[in-house]
Every structure is written in structure tokens, then in C-alpha cells.
Amino acid sequence: MASITITSTGTREFQVEVRDADRDTTHHVTVPESLLEELELSEEDHERVVRESFDFLLEREPASSIMSEFSLDVISGYFPEYPEELRRRLS
Numbered sequence: 001m002a003s004i005t006i007t008s009t010g011t012r013e014f015q016v017e018v019r020d021a022d023r024d025t026t027h028h029v030t031v032p033e034s035l036l037e038e039l040e041l042s043e044e045d046h047e048r049v050v051r052e053s054f055d056f057l058l059e060r061e062p063a064s065s066i067m068s069e070f071s072l073d074v075i076s077g078y079f080p081e082y083p084e085e086l087r088r089r090l091s
Contacts, residue, residue, distance in 0.1 A: 002063060004054050006047050012036075014050050018063040025063040029053075030071040038083075039090060052089045056082060 002020040009015050012031040017024065031046050041049065053072050060079060067074075076082045 002058050004051060004058075006050050008047070012046060014047070016050060016054055018054065018058070018066075020063055022062070023064060025066065026068065027054075027066060028069040032071050032073045035073055039087065041090070045090070048090065049086070052086060053082075056085055056089070 002018050005017040005019075007015045007017075009028070012033065014029045014031070016027040016029055018027070029050055031049055035049070036042075036046070039045075039049070049072065053075060054066075056079070057066050057075065
């Protein structure tokens with residue numbers, strides 16, 4: 001099981017460190033305001049959205065396959081089930 005550390009680096013921007021048995025990876029992630037509005041989430045929920053998104057990604061691919069820099073809204077382009085699954089995880 002991977003260990004995920006999330007650090008805020010700005011408004012809706014986060015550095016995510018993933019540590020697993022194979023290697024450590026670092027990712028710069030942006031949470032788009034449109035995603036927060038769609039999910040009806042407050043500012044306090046940003047980190048939770050990032051964590052759930054990384055849990056989702058790590059269930060489908062190794063950390064080394066996750067882009068080093070991206071906005072969360074691109075995930076649905078690779079995994080169409082992401083928006084629905086994220087809603088479920090956050091409810």
C-alpha cells in the first residue's frame with residue numbers, strides 16, 4: 001500500500017508525494033475550481049479531493065505512471081468513470 005503525503009503549494013495547488021515499495025514519486029496537482037463547484041465542495045475539501053483522486057489512480061496504475069504535473073480534470077480523459085467514482089468516494 002502506497003503512502004500519500006499532500007502539501008498545499010498555493011491556491012488549489014498541491015504537491016503530492018507517493019511512497020511505495022518500488023520508488024517514491026512527486027506530483028504537482030491543480031484542483032480546478034469547476035470541479036469543486038460541480039461537486040459542491042468547500043475550500044476545506046481540496047486536500048480530500050486530491051487524496052481520493054490519488055487513491056483512485058493508484059488502484060489503476062503504479063505511481064510511476066501518474067503524470068508529474070496535471071490538473072485533476074484531465075483524469076476523466078484517461079478514466080471516464082472518474083467523475084462518478086469521485087462523487088461516490090466523497091459522499
